[in-house]
Structure formats: structure tokens, C-alpha cells
Amino acid sequence: MTSAGGFIKSIESGSKHLVIKRFTLRYPEKKLKFVGDGYQFDPKRGVGIAGYRGRHILMHDKCTGCQLCAIACEGIAEAIGMVKVDEQWKHNKKGIMPQIDYGKCVFCGLCVDACPFYALFMTNDYELSAFTKEHLIYTPAQLAIKPKYQGDVEIVIDDRGATHG
Amino acid sequence: MTSIEEKFEESKRLGLQIVKESEEDRLMTLSVGPQHPGSGHFRFVIKVDGDYIVYCDPDPGYVHRGEEKMCEYRNVIQNIPHLERPVIHDSANITYSYSLAVEELVGIEVPRRGQFIRAIASELNRQVYTLYWLAIYGIFLGHSTMFMWPTGDREVIIDLLEALTGARVTHAFNIPGGVRNDMPEGFRDRCLSQIRYLQKRFKEYEDIFYNNPLFRQRTEGVAVLSKEDAIKLGVTGSVVRASSVPFDVRKAEPYDIYNEIDFKVQYMKTGDCFARSYVPLLDMQESCYIIEQLLDKMPASGEVRAKLQPNPKGPPGESYRRVESGRGALGYYIVSDGTPKPYRVKISVGSFRNMLALPYLLVGKRLADMPAVYWSLNYWPVEADR
Amino acid sequence: MASYPRDFRFGGFVVSLIWLIFWILIIVALVGLPLIFIILFYVPLPEVDGEVLTPYLFLTSILYPQSAIPVIETLLDTTFFKVAVFPGFTYAALIAAATIFIERKFLAKMQLRVGPLYAGKIEGILQLLADGLKLISKEIIIPSGSDKLIFWSAPIAFVATAAAVVALIPAAPGWVVADIDVGLLAVFAILGFFPLIALLFSWASNSKYPFIGGLRALHQLIAFEIPFILSALSVVILSGTLNLTEVVESQIQSYWFIFFLPISAFVFYISSLAELERIPFDLPEAEAEIVAGWLTETSGMIYGLLQLGSYIKTYALAALFVILFLGGWAGPQIFPAEIIPESAEAIIPVSELYEQTDANAAFWFTLKTFGVIMLMLLPRGISPRIRIDILLHTGWYKLIVLAFINMFVALALIYGGVLGPGGLLVR
Numbered sequence: 001m002t003s004a005g006g007f008i009k010s011i012e013s014g015s016k017h018l019v020i021k022r023f024t025l026r027y028p029e030k031k032l033k034f035v036g037d038g039y040q041f042d043p044k045r046g047v048g049i050a051g052y053r054g055r056h057i058l059m060h061d062k063c064t065g066c067q068l069c070a071i072a073c074e075g076i077a078e079a080i081g082m083v084k085v086d087e088q089w090k091h092n093k094k095g096i097m098p099q100i101d102y103g104k105c106v107f108c109g110l111c112v113d114a115c116p117f118y119a120l121f122m123t124n125d126y127e128l129s130a131f132t133k134e135h136l137i138y139t140p141a142q143l144a145i146k147p148k149y150q151g152d153v154e155i156v157i158d159d160r161g162a163t164h165g
Numbered sequence: 166m167t168s169i170e171e172k173f174e175e176s177k178r179l180g181l182q183i184v185k186e187s188e189e190d191r192l193m194t195l196s197v198g199p200q201h202p203g204s205g206h207f208r209f210v211i212k213v214d215g216d217y218i219v220y221c222d223p224d225p226g227y228v229h230r231g232e233e234k235m236c237e238y239r240n241v242i243q244n245i246p247h248l249e250r251p252v253i254h255d256s257a258n259i260t261y262s263y264s265l266a267v268e269e270l271v272g273i274e275v276p277r278r279g280q281f282i283r284a285i286a287s288e289l290n291r292q293v294y295t296l297y298w299l300a301i302y303g304i305f306l307g308h309s310t311m312f313m314w315p316t317g318d319r320e321v322i323i324d325l326l327e328a329l330t331g332a333r334v335t336h337a338f339n340i341p342g343g344v345r346n347d348m349p350e351g352f353r354d355r356c357l358s359q360i361r362y363l364q365k366r367f368k369e370y371e372d373i374f375y376n377n378p379l380f381r382q383r384t385e386g387v388a389v390l391s392k393e394d395a396i397k398l399g400v401t402g403s404v405v406r407a408s409s410v411p412f413d414v415r416k417a418e419p420y421d422i423y424n425e426i427d428f429k430v431q432y433m434k435t436g437d438c439f440a441r442s443y444v445p446l447l448d449m450q451e452s453c454y455i456i457e458q459l460l461d462k463m464p465a466s467g468e469v470r471a472k473l474q475p476n477p478k479g480p481p482g483e484s485y486r487r488v489e490s491g492r493g494a495l496g497y498y499i500v501s502d503g504t505p506k507p508y509r510v511k512i513s514v515g516s517f518r519n520m521l522a523l524p525y526l527l528v529g530k531r532l533a534d535m536p537a538v539y540w541s542l543n544y545w546p547v548e549a550d551r
Numbered sequence: 552m553a554s555y556p557r558d559f560r561f562g563g564f565v566v567s568l569i570w571l572i573f574w575i576l577i578i579v580a581l582v583g584l585p586l587i588f589i590i591l592f593y594v595p596l597p598e599v600d601g602e603v604l605t606p607y608l609f610l611t612s613i614l615y616p617q618s619a620i621p622v623i624e625t626l627l628d629t630t631f632f633k634v635a636v637f638p639g640f641t642y643a644a645l646i647a648a649a650t651i652f653i654e655r656k657f658l659a660k661m662q663l664r665v666g667p668l669y670a671g672k673i674e675g676i677l678q679l680l681a682d683g684l685k686l687i688s689k690e691i692i693i694p695s696g697s698d699k700l701i702f703w704s705a706p707i708a709f710v711a712t713a714a715a716v717v718a719l720i721p722a723a724p725g726w727v728v729a730d731i732d733v734g735l736l737a738v739f740a741i742l743g744f745f746p747l748i749a750l751l752f753s754w755a756s757n758s759k760y761p762f763i764g765g766l767r768a769l770h771q772l773i774a775f776e777i778p779f780i781l782s783a784l785s786v787v788i789l790s791g792t793l794n795l796t797e798v799v800e801s802q803i804q805s806y807w808f809i810f811f812l813p814i815s816a817f818v819f820y821i822s823s824l825a826e827l828e829r830i831p832f833d834l835p836e837a838e839a840e841i842v843a844g845w846l847t848e849t850s851g852m853i854y855g856l857l858q859l860g861s862y863i864k865t866y867a868l869a870a871l872f873v874i875l876f877l878g879g880w881a882g883p884q885i886f887p888a889e890i891i892p893e894s895a896e897a898i899i900p901v902s903e904l905y906e907q908t909d910a911n912a913a914f915w916f917t918l919k920t921f922g923v924i925m926l927m928l929l930p931r932g933i934s935p936r937i938r939i940d941i942l943l944h945t946g947w948y949k950l951i952v953l954a955f956i957n958m959f960v961a962l963a964l965i966y967g968g969v970l971g972p973g974g975l976l977v978r
Contacts (some may be wrong), residue, residue: 003378006376006377006378006381007377007378009372009376010372010373010376010377010933010934011929011933012372013369013372013373013933014310014373014661014929014932014933015661015929017369017660017661017662017663018660018661020663022659022660022663022664022665023317023320023663023664024663024664024665026665026668032324034328035328035349035350035351036349039331039346046470046472047345047346047347047468047469047470048345048346048347049346049347050328050329050330050331050346050347050348050349051331051346051349052327052331052332053331053332072243075238075239075240075243076239076243076246076247077246106246106335107332108245108246108335108337109331109337109345110242110243110245110246110337113345122331154324155320155321155324155359157321157358157359157362161362161663162318162321162362193759195759195760201842202842203840203842216939303935306935306936307830307831307833307935307936308934308935308936309658309662309830309931309932310658310661310662310932310933311935313662313663313664314662314663317662317663317664373933374935377933377934377935379831379934379935379936379937380934380935382937382938382941383935383937383938383941531938531939531940532763532840532841533834533840533938533939534938535840536840
């Protein structure tokens with residue numbers, strides 16, 4: 001009667017889980033915490049700094065309009081286009097800055113790798129949904145806003161199992 | 166397209182005289198097509214006589230996106246994001262092989278710590294893929310709990326990979342020259358605790374799924390693939406290891422630092438559906454041991470990425486490298502003509518080779534065995550179509 | 552997120568309100584009022600205190616509630632109440648709805664996740680309402696080559712047959728819609744109609760996957776009817792009657808039959824899982840192999856009707872298990888003699904409506920039925936689907952042998968004098 005033993009074991013295993021805490025993350029009341037501020041790249045050392053790859057942030061006081069991010073993205077997703085901005089910066093003679101179309105971006109971060117001036121990083125913000133496709137194109141002014149993301153839970157593993165807490 | 170007469174000859178040769186040629190109107194043609202809960206992005210046409218399958222004709226190509234052709238228009242670094250899309254869960258392995266081939270072509274030396282981190286990401290991705298495959302295997306057999314538990318446990322590993330690489334799936338982490346960023350702080354302890362959690366969960370899977378008499382009745386002795394047939398058909402990965410051929414690319418042709426890691430190649434001798442579903446679980450156990458060794462032996466600090474020119478290119482030539490991915494041996498053959506963009510990239514995936522066993526195995530089986538056999542061949546439709 | 556949200560115009564809102572009021576007035580005036588007058592004037596109303604109840608007397612009960620109590624009492628005794636409310640349609644539908652919700656939450660807890668969460672303020676309570684509204688609003692697609700008459704009437708026949716089984720089940724002493732002397736045989740006769748409906752519907756769908764599913768349903772349902780009947784027959788041997796109310800009466804006087812016939816209870820449980828097409832026996836509906844089996848071509852309310860019928864059948868078979876093996880409504884009396892204290896009674900004499908034995912019986916019956924339903928939901932979280940040859944082998948060989956063994960046990964108990972005349976049971 002090994003099959004009876006197998007059935008009893010499976011019933012026991014299934015019923016054991018009725019007393020384990022659920023694993024589900026109750027989004028959007030609770031959101032996940034991230035370590036760090038987002039993916040960044042150090043051009044001097046040539047290596048990235050670990051972080052979440054969410055929305056980009058553009059430092060207007062460092063961007064020189066060199067277009068290297070747009071050139072890197074051309075072969076991947078063609079999501080970065082350079083547009084003229086009204087601001088006058090000494091280091092940005094041409095007056096152009098990148099605008100990113102999040103309808104096309106694949107969030108690979110190779111544009112961040114391409115920037116040699118510490119101007120383009122990625123942040124922890126991933127809640128980018130919009131009602132129209134035009135709202136997904138983020139202008140340089142929109143990209144300069146620092147995101148406000150509050151994450152408060154993370155995966156906790158204890159003796160009884162894992163849960164989001 | 167073989168005709169039905171040739172298939173009858175084939176089944177006669179295999180000793181399965183199912184239907185005589187004059188009774189062809191007894192057969193019913195079913196298209197287990199892309200709009201079927203039991204097939205994925207894949208279609209195969211089967212002819213059924215009552216409850217027995219007489220003929221099977223796989224029809225892949227529904228997700229073909231021209232990956233190999235797209236590689237010719239991008240330079241070697243820009244190829245990474247689209248090359249990892251064929252298998253989104255296992256993306257570290259499919260770009261690992263590409264990076265190895267490009268490094269051989271261009272002549273880059275990867276720093277030691279970078280090799281270790283690449284191997285850790287590859288093993289974690291193998292676990293993520295195998296858990297997802299196991300979940301779908303459960304739901305194909307009607308076991309909804311076995312669908313939910315591995316999918317939930319996969320979240321633990323994906324959380325870990327998110328901390329390491331920055332994205333949950335399709336990490337774009339391996340590039341020619343190493344990896345893109347170093348490990349974050351606290352990664353080592355987090356990784357070890359999550360590996361221990363996963364090892365505890367394997368016991369639950371065995372209790373409710375593998376030792377369940379109903380599952381065993383459905384898969385033991387079904388669709389046996391003998392050792393000679395497995396080698397003749399050229400299947401790879403967990404399918405060939407379940408037919409008592411202990412072949413693993415990590416042991417047969419070690420790449421990077423796999424010759425310093427001590428692990429066993431898990432294989433089973435029976436070659437039926439149960440063995441093919443159990444070998445990936447054993448592989449996952451081995452992965453846990455490998456990750457522990459990797460974390461121990463890793464150099465405490467060092468470079469993780471070799472510095473490259475903006476458009477890396479090498480002398481004209483060709484290279485072929487392969488790795489062991491979740492489905493089997495995954496190889497890249499790259500031909501370069503001295504420019505930054507490759508001249509030809511050919512990807513050889515394990516799924517496509519495993520698919521060749523499908524018409525051979527399904528003839529003579531019941532209709533109810535069809536999802537069990539089909540998914541046990543460790544087939545990922547998107548990867549097979551590239 | 553593919554559509555634009557339209558801008559709110561107050562004029563449009565007012566216009567839609569006016570249209571709503573207009574249609575309500577038209578329907579009330581042309582349809583509602585004549586209907587009320589027909590009911591109040593032509594349907595024979597009960598006599599109250601020597602006078603025939605007129606509509607005007609009816610309206611005075613708004614001012615003097617205690618004059619409505621005798622009316623409600625007479626209503627509670629009518630057959631219509633038994634058919635529509637308890638233990639008839641409303642009761643069965645409420646239990647079926649609660650079953651669906653509890654099944655989803657229970658399975659979710661076993662699978663370490665949350666079930667329905669967002670419909671309704673508390674943990675998805677209104678999910679069923681949302682699903683029902685969704686199914687009603689969907690388009691019903693009829694395949695072109697299908698047999699329209701059977702395609703439309705088979706789901707209705709399914710629900711009607713399930714409701715017919717519910718009509719034979721007593722929930723409390725005296726509370727049964729159809730008190731037939733051969734109640735158990737009638738249940739089996741009606742249950743034998745289900746394979747026919749499944750086969751007709753699958754043939755009428757004119758498609759390959761429903762055809763395979765319908766054949767599988769036919770094989771499965773017919774194969775498991777025999778152990779079903781045989782295991783219930785051993786209960787008949789012990790209690791000596793086919794009338795379901797008297798089966799429960801004979802259990803109240805002695806012990807519950809599950810102690811004497813455990814193997815029979817097990818066979819009955821497995822056969823009822825197979826009759827309900829629940830996992831592990833849901834081959835006719837196997838998703839990964841034959842899309843959705845004989846339900847493939849259903850959409851919208853036809854699918855809703857089939858699911859409703861399936862869950863009403865679940866309640867019916869679980870209630871049958873409780874009646875045959877678990878003692879029906881037997882249980883300690885926990886309801887007090889009066890539910891409202893003396894002082895409040897002068898205004899509204901509700902205690903005439905409330906019989907404590909009946910309320911107690913209904914409570915224990917419902918509790919035990921829910922227990923058996925939870926037991927039927929458990930295999931869904933634990934086992935995979937079975938294959939057809941193993942299923943037929945189990946149904947035709949193993950279960951019939953076990954049912955026969957138990958029948959011999961029952962006969963031995965009777966002729967050995969343990970039960971029956973001279974023993975524990977009074978027949």
C-alpha cells in the first residue's frame with residue numbers, strides 16, 4: 001500500500017501549507033524596498049554600480065549634449081532622441097539634451113554605460129504607466145525630476161517559510 | 166512533409182501496428198495549435214485513432230523574430246539586449262555563450278572575479294528557469310498547486326537577481342569582457358539564506374508532486390527514450406541525462422572557472438517521463454552546491470569587467486563556444502570579417518534539438534500523455550524559433 | 552489602458568438620469584402595476600382572523616406589523632416557500648455561491664497566495680457578484696454548424712436536473728420539497744440523466760475538442776454510477792427504507808452509519824468526486840489536453856449556467872453524503888427555546904414563526920454539508936489529473952469490489968443481530 005502512503009504524505013504536505021503565512025506582496029498598499037539608489041556607471045573605472053534599472057534621471061548640470069547615449073540606443077531600441085532645450089549651459093553649447101520614449105525603452109541601461117560625464121543614471125522608479133503614448137515620452141525637464149519612491153517591505157525568510165514583510 | 170504512408174511504415178518498423186492504411190478515415194486530425202492551453206507558442210498536428218496518437222508533426226516558427234539576422238546590424242555590445250529575449254528567464258546563459266564566443270574572436274581576457282560572478286548569475290538563472298518549467302509541468306498535468314509553489318519560490322531568486330543585476334528578468338548582465346557591475350553589499354549572506362530556503366522547498370515538491378501516486382502512474386514507464394535512440398536523435402540537456410548518458414557541457418568542455426568547481430553530473434537510468442521530470446530537480450540541487458562553492462572561492466576584490474574600445478572588433482575569423490543552459494547545450498558560431506558588426510551569427514539551441522524527439526516519442530501514446538511527454542522534453546518554444 | 556477616459560459633462564449626466572426615470576415610470580405603469588393587481592386580486596390569498604386578506608388589509612400591515620405575522624406563517628407552510636427559499640433554490644444557490652468563494656480562498660491559502668482580493672472592501676467578498684455580472688454581460692457565441700436547439704437547451708437542462716436532485720434532499724424534518732417514498736432511487740434516476748446532457752451538448756457543439764471531452768464525460772460518469780449506487784445500497788440495507796427522511800431518523804436513534812460502513816463512505820466519496828468532474832477526475836474538462844473539453848464552445852451566460860449547475864450538484868451530492876452517512880441533521884440542541892425575551896414579544900410575536908428543533912436541524916445540516924464540501928475541495932490542491940485508462944480501471948474494478956465487500960459487511964451486521972430487530976436499530 002505504498003500508494004496510500006504517498007497519498008497521505010501529499011495530503012499532509014498540502015495541509016501543512018494552510019498554516020504557513022502567504023507569500024503574496026500586497027501591491028499597491030505595500031511596495032518592495034530596493035538597496036541603493038538605482039543603476040549608475042562610473043566611466044573612470046569602466047564598471048557599473050549595482051542598482052535597480054528604472055526610470056532615468058538626467059543631471060542638467062553635467063550633460064554636454066554629446067549624443068553618445070542616443071548613438072548607443074540606436075542599435076537597441078531607438079528610444080533616445082536629442083531635442084533642443086531652452087536652458088543655457090556653458091558646457092552644453094549645442095543646447096540639446098536627450099528625451100527618452102518609455103514606450104520603446106527596454107531598460108537595459110547601456111545608455112548609462114555610454115555616458116562619459118556622469119550625467120545619466122537610472123533610479124528606483126518603475127511606476128510609469130500613462131493613458132496615452134505621447135505621455136510616455138519624457139522630456140529632459142521631466143527626466144530631471146528626482147522620483148519619490150517609498151518601498152517598505154522585503155522578502156523575509158524564517159523557519160516557517162518566506163513572506164513579504 | 167512526410168505522408169501518412171511513410172509514418173505507417175515508420176510505426177511498423179518500431180513495432181507499433183496501429184492502424185491499417187485502408188482505415189484512414191478513422192483518424193481525426195487535431196491541431197494542438199498556438200491557441201491551446203497545452204502547447205505554448207508552438208503548434209503540432211496530431212492524428213488520433215480513438216485515444217491513440219498515430220502521427221505527430223511539429224510546426225514551429227510562430228515566434229520567429231530573426232534574432233540571427235538582427236545580430237548582423239548591431240555591434241557586439243548592442244547585440245546583448247535583443248539576444249537575451251529568446252529565453253527571458255534564462256537570459257544569463259544565452260548571453261554567456263555569446264560573450265564567450267565574442268571574447269575568443271576579439272581576444273579579450275575576463276578578470277577572475279568577473280568570471281565567478283558570471284557563473285553565479287548563470288546558476289541562479291538555471292534555477293529560475295527550471296522552477297518555471299516545473300510549474301508549467303504541474304499545470305499541464307492538472308496540478309494547480311504545483312504551478313503556484315514553484316512560481317512563488319521563483320520570486321525569492323528573482324529578488325536576488327534583481328539586487329545583483331538591476332532587472333528581474335532579461336538582465337543584460339553578461340557582456341563581452343565580463344559583467345556590468347559588481348555585487349552589491351550583503352549579497353553573499355542573502356544569497357546563502359535564499360539557497361537554504363530553496364533546498365527546504367525541494368522536499369515539499371517531492372512530497373506533493375514527485376511521490377504522488379497519481380503523478381507516478383501517469384509518468385512512469387511512459388515514452389521511454391533508450392540510450393541509443395537518445396544519442397542517435399541528438400537530444401541534449403536534462404533529456405539526455407535522463408536516458409543514462411552523463412553528458413554535461415560544464416564537465417565535458419569546461420569554460421571559465423568551471424574546471425575549479427567540484428560537482429557531480431546527475432543522471433537517471435530509466436529514460437521515461439518521470440526521469441525527465443526528475444533530473445532537473447537534481448540539477449537544481451547541484452546548482453545550490455555549486456553556488457556555495459563559487460561564493461567561497463571567489464576573490465574578495467578585483468575587477469569585474471575588462472575595459473573595451475567603444476566599437477570592439479577583432480581580426481577576421483570564426484569562433485564556436487557553447488555552455489550548458491537550462492535546456493541543454495547552447496552554442497554560438499560567430500563569423501567576423503574585421504568590422505565591429507558580426508558577419509554571421511548562428512545560435513544552436515537545445516530546445517530545437519529536443520523537439521526532434523517529439524514525433525518519435527508521441528506515436529503510439531494516448532492523447533492524455535501528450536502534455537506530459539511534450540513538456541518533459543524541456544522545450545521552450547520561443548527559444549527554438551529564435 | 553487602451554481607451555481614453557471621456558470628459559464628464561454635467562448635461563449628459565442629467566439627460567441619462569431623466570431617461571432612467573422615464574423608463575422606470577413606463578415599466579412600473581405598464582407592467583408592474585397590472586402584475587401587482589393580478590396577484591392581489593386573482594391569486595387566492597390566505598384567510599386571516601375570519602376575513603379574506605384583501606390588498607387593503609395587506610397595506611395596513613405596514614402600520615401594525617403584528618398583523619402580518621399570521622400571513623408570514625401561512626406563507627412558510629406553502630410549497631412555494633419550500634421550493635424557492637429553503638431547502639430549495641435560494642438555499643442551494645447561496646451554498647453554491649459560498650462554495651465557489653470558499654474554494655478559491657481555501658485553495659489560495661494552500662498555495663501560499665491570496666485569492667480574490669479587490670472586489671469588495673473585505674478580502675474580495677463581492678468577487679462572485681463581479682463574476683456573475685461579467686458573465687451576463689458577455690456575448691454568447693454560437694458556433695455556426697451547431698445544433699441550435701440542443702446548444703441552448705442543454706445548459707438549462709443541466710441546471711434543471713441539478714435542481715431536481717436538490718428538490719429531493721431533506722434539510723430538516725418536514726422540510727423537503729418532494730417527499731417521495733423511494734427518494735434514493737429517484738436521486739439515482741435523475742443522476743443518470745447527466746451523461747446524456749454532456750454527450751448531447753458536446754455533439755451539438757460540432758467541434759473536435761468538445762467531441763473528445765463529451766466521450767470522456769460519458770465513459771467517466773457511467774462508470775462511476777455503479778459504485779455510487781452500490782455504496783448507497785448498503786445504507787438502505789441497514790436502515791430498511793429508501794425514504795431519505797427515514798434514513799436520517801434511523802440514524803438519530805442509533806449511531807451514524809459511517810461508523811458501521813466506512814468503506815462504503817469512502818467509495819461514495821470517490822464516486823461523487825467523479826460524478827462532479829472535480830480534480831482528480833476532471834478529464835472531460837482537461838485543460839492542457841483538450842482545451843476545455845465539452846465546455847469549449849460555451850461563452851457568457853451559458854458557461855455561467857453550467858458552472859452554477861455544477862456547484863449546485865456539488866451541494867446536492869455533499870448533502871446526500873451527509874444524509875446517508877453522517878446522520879443528516881442529528882446534533883445536540885443548541886438553540887434556546889425563544890430567541891427574543893418576553894418583554895419585547897408583546898409588540899412583535901415572532902416566536903410563533905420560530906421552531907427550535909427545525910432551526911437546530913437546519914444549523915447542523917448546513918454545518919455538516921460545509922464540512923463535506925471542504926473535504927471535496929481538498930483534492931483540488933493536492934493531486935494532478937488522472938488518466939482515462941486508470942480511471943476506468945478504478946471505477947469498474949476496484950470500487951465495485953470495495954462496494955460489494957461493504958454490502959456483505961452490512962448484511963453480516965443485520966443477520967448477526969448487531970443491528971436490526973433485536974439489536975441497536977429500530978426498523
